[in-house]
Amino acid sequence: MNRAAHDPVPVSDAAPHPVPDVVAYLSGRWTVDRTLLDLATGAQGTFHGTAEFRAAGDGARVLHVEQGELTWNxxxxxxxxxxGLLPRPDGTAEVTFADGRPFHDLDLRTGRWTARHPCARDLYDGTFTVVSPDEWHLRWYATGPAKDQLHRSVYRRQAEGA
Structure with missing residues (x-):
């Protein structure tokens, strides 16, 4: 199926907002609004919740914890x-799964980053775009024998005390 036909909204038409330190930028609480589309079946869903980026107990990592409601079928x-995020001195980070396995690198110094993650026989292609100091977008396109899915997320910084 042609994913462009199912994703009429571009990643972002706005010029990306450069982020010199990805962990400093992400730290705190964000709202998350995500749409999910199974391109093979046409099934659609949504996720609405929060994401928190906070120091882990080990002092080396930052945890990215999302919680919310998934509506599907x-x-x-x-x-x-x-x-997990493992900060690097140059302002980038390595993103890991909760168990420490590598997921992808993350470099937002230009305001935009693409990542690729092979998962068994499927492939995940991600695009991160920072649109402002308080908003960033993430699009994952998963293809392979088990998946043909598009996930689009908008993260907005929560006001302190919200």
């Missing part, structure tokens, strides 16, 4: 995930 369920 008429069902609404609690959903979440945890990733």
């Amino acid at each position: 008429g069902s609404v369920n609690r959903a979440g995930r945890t990733l």
Whole structure:
């Protein structure tokens, strides 16, 4: 299926907002609004929740913890995930799964980053775009024998105390 036909909104038409230190930028709480589309079946879903980027107990990593509600095929369920970020001195980071396995690098110094992650026989292509000091977008396109999916997320910084 042609993914462009199912993703009419570009990653972002705005000039990307450069971020010299990805961990400093991401630290704090964000709202997350995500649309999910299975391109093979046409099934659609949404995720609405929060993402928090906070120091891990080990002092070396930052945890990315998402929690919210996933609506899929008429069902609404609690959903979440945890990733790790290992900051580097140059302002970039290595993103890992919760168990420490490598996921992808993240470099937002130009305001935009593309990542690729092979998962078994599937392939995940991600595009990160920072549109302002308080908003960034993430698009994952997953293809392979088990997947043909498009996930689009908008992260907005929460005001302190919200």
